Amino acid sequence: MQPLTNEQIRAVIARGKLKDTIFKGVGLFCLAIALLVIVALIADMFMKGSERFTLDFFINFASRRATQAGILSAWVGSLLVMLVTALAAVPLGVAAGLYLEEYAKRNWLTHVIEVNISNLAAVPSIVYGLLALGIFVYQFGFGQSILSAGLTLALLILPIIIVATREAIRAIPAMIREGSMAVGATRWQTCRYHIIPYAMPGILTGVIIGLARAIGETAPIITIGALTFIAFLPPVPFTGEPPAGLFDWVMSPFTVMPIQIFNWTSRPDPAFEVNAAAAGFVLMVMVLSMNAVAIYLRYKMRKNIKW
Amino acid sequence: MQIHDNPALKAEARNLNFYYGEAKALKNINMPIYDKKVTALIGPSGCGKSTYLRSFNRMHDLYPGNRYEGEIRFFPDNTNLLSPEVDPIEVRMRVGMVFQKPNPFPKSIYENVAYGLRVRGENNKRVLDDKVEHALKGGAIWDEVKDRLQDLASNLSGGQQQRLCIARALATDPELLLFDEPTSALDPIATAAIEELVHELKKRVTILIVTHNMQQAARVSDYTAYMFLGEMIEFGKTDEIFIKPQDKRTEDYITGRMG
Ligand SMILES: Nc1ncnc2c1ncn2[C@@H]1O[C@H](COP(=O)(O)OP(=O)(O)OP(=O)(O)O)[C@@H](O)[C@H]1O
Ligand SMILES: [Mg+2]
Numbered sequence: 402m403q404p405l406t407n408e409q410i411r412a413v414i415a416r417g418k419l420k421d422t423i424f425k426g427v428g429l430f431c432l433a434i435a436l437l438v439i440v441a442l443i444a445d446m447f448m449k450g451s452e453r454f455t456l457d458f459f460i461n462f463a464s465r466r467a468t469q470a471g472i473l474s475a476w477v478g479s480l481l482v483m484l485v486t487a488l489a490a491v492p493l494g495v496a497a498g499l500y501l502e503e504y505a506k507r508n509w510l511t512h513v514i515e516v517n518i519s520n521l522a523a524v525p526s527i528v529y530g531l532l533a534l535g536i537f538v539y540q541f542g543f544g545q546s547i548l549s550a551g552l553t554l555a556l557l558i559l560p561i562i563i564v565a566t567r568e569a570i571r572a573i574p575a576m577i578r579e580g581s582m583a584v585g586a587t588r589w590q591t592c593r594y595h596i597i598p599y600a601m602p603g604i605l606t607g608v609i610i611g612l613a614r615a616i617g618e619t620a621p622i623i624t625i626g627a628l629t630f631i632a633f634l635p636p637v638p639f640t641g642e643p644p645a646g647l648f649d650w651v652m653s654p655f656t657v658m659p660i661q662i663f664n665w666t667s668r669p670d671p672a673f674e675v676n677a678a679a680a681g682f683v684l685m686v687m688v689l690s691m692n693a694v695a696i697y698l699r700y701k702m703r704k705n706i707k708w
Numbered sequence: 709m710q711i712h713d714n715p716a717l718k719a720e721a722r723n724l725n726f727y728y729g730e731a732k733a734l735k736n737i738n739m740p741i742y743d744k745k746v747t748a749l750i751g752p753s754g755c756g757k758s759t760y761l762r763s764f765n766r767m768h769d770l771y772p773g774n775r776y777e778g779e780i781r782f783f784p785d786n787t788n789l790l791s792p793e794v795d796p797i798e799v800r801m802r803v804g805m806v807f808q809k810p811n812p813f814p815k816s817i818y819e820n821v822a823y824g825l826r827v828r829g830e831n832n833k834r835v836l837d838d839k840v841e842h843a844l845k846g847g848a849i850w851d852e853v854k855d856r857l858q859d860l861a862s863n864l865s866g867g868q869q870q871r872l873c874i875a876r877a878l879a880t881d882p883e884l885l886l887f888d889e890p891t892s893a894l895d896p897i898a899t900a901a902i903e904e905l906v907h908e909l910k911k912r913v914t915i916l917i918v919t920h921n922m923q924q925a926a927r928v929s930d931y932t933a934y935m936f937l938g939e940m941i942e943f944g945k946t947d948e949i950f951i952k953p954q955d956k957r958t959e960d961y962i963t964g965r966m967g
Pocket of ligand 1: 714731733751752753754755756758759760920945
């Protein structure tokens with residue numbers, strides 16, 4: 402074959418570059434569509450709900466009159482349920498991921514467990530709700546409480562945290578693990594001083610993605626029986642009826658943001674639609690700020706971890 | 709191989725075989741490691757040098773499916789390092805290792821060196837400070853880092869990182885130190901510094917070093933072993949191996965006709 406002349410080489414490059422340009426255009430277009438949809442949704446809710454963005458809206462309980470109805474019990478409920486969810490799901494998920502990556506022998510049993518964890522992530526959330534209704538609400542007698550809701554959502558996001566933990570651990574080079582073991586460390590010392598800290602940015606990201614998913618879940622929470630109209634807050638630690646303790650609030654009835662929104666959209670009075678839009682916007686802000694925190698933490702922690 | 713003025717033995721491989729699953733990577737290796745000497749392992753790529761080296765600190769135990777046969781006797785107490793009754797962690801407390809690519813932990817310089825001591829339960833700040841300084845001096849890197857012990861180790865140059873890894877291994881006073889091509893990722897100047905360090909270290913510790921570089925083996929080692937396809941072809945004093953190898957395959961390799 403004859404070597405290409407300079408002109409021919411340039412023609413080849415030009416053809417390649419044309420494809421570059423085309424793809425750039427197509428990619429940008431797709432990205433713009435996705436972004437536009439999100440921005441439009443948020444803007445729409447913001448405008449529809451704008452007249453409710455007053456302090457009252459955040460510190461008022463539910464009410465029969467739309468203009469006086471607020472989201473106090475909903476956002477407090479959401480935050481408390483998330484707290485329980487995180488406290489339950491993070492230790493369980495991280496321990497399970499760590500075990501699977503660092504301790505488990507590679508055999509058929511581990512394989513079955515792995516496949517099942519992926520399957521768990523695909524189980525419809527309503528099924529978790531049914532499961533929780535049977536186990537937490539009735540069997541364990543936790544009732545229709547923050548505790549039941551938190552544990553239900555913890556089950557729901559457990560697979561997300563396990564997978565995130567495992568992926569973060571797998572990204573740690575083998576030579577770091579070997580370096581630790583080579584000075585005589587045990588598996589646990591290696592996990593405690595190296596694997597867990599270095600995997601932390603990835604784990605945190607998974608946790609927050611999981612929580613962001615959980616905070617918007619409605620179906621399982623309705624299944625276990627969250628209230629839709631509630632005019633009190635869970636007791637502050639040590640203030641309830643004696644003997645008041647630190648954790649009385651976990652047994653309290655509650656509502657959460659998505660349920661409050663759902664409830665308002667199903668009212669006949671159209672004035673409540675304004676409330677629903679405003680609450681939807683607040684919920685979006687909650688989710689987006691969780692994501693922002695995740696990005697910030699990951700950036701900050703990754704900065705010091707270089708191989 | 710009758711050499712009369714042999715120094716004391718530090719370790720000895722006896723009929724050592726090693727398997728990665730079904731694949732046999734080491735074939736009936738017998739070899740002495742002399743106390744406070746540098747022994748070099750040479751041989752073409754894939755002949756089993758790393759596999760052999762990593763048997764001395766039971767690194768293969770970290771992965772499933774690996775199997776040893778035979779013994780590595782460790783002196784003066786004559787323990788068999790490969791015995792299932794011997795805890796690999798105990799072995800690694802006595803046998804240190806420096807890897808091919810510098811692998812400092814993403815922590816401070818100080819914490820990198822102190823790690824081996826912390827693992828042994830040492831938490832006294834004075835003791836740690838003392839031993840860290842001593843180890844960094846041993847690794848010939850103290851002067852370069854003494855003013856920035858709290859800096860991240862990953863900010864050091866490659867050669868400095870490798871000397872830090874040596875210091876990390878030295879901090880716990882190993883009896884035997886394993887080096888797996890410690891200079892293959894380094895430039896000539898950093899390499900020279902490590903070679904000089906190895907020379908210095910043999911006053912304190914027995915050294916087993918894998919190298920691809922014939923000149924390096926000749927420069928740093930007292931004894932040399934030539935491996936080929938998982939077998940130990942020839943072992944002897946470095947001068948003798950390089951001047952008049954007994955085996956044709958060794959000769960081919962060191963004269964550059966192979967490998
Ligand atoms: N984890 C492993 N699983 C299976 N086989 C392996 C594994 N590691 C190494 N081997 C094989 O064992 C043999 C010896 O490998 P080893 O890494 O010990 O060679 P080496 O002499 O150190 O080579 P190099 O000079 O390239 O580092 C090779 O055939 C290699 O393919
Ligand atoms: Mg090797």
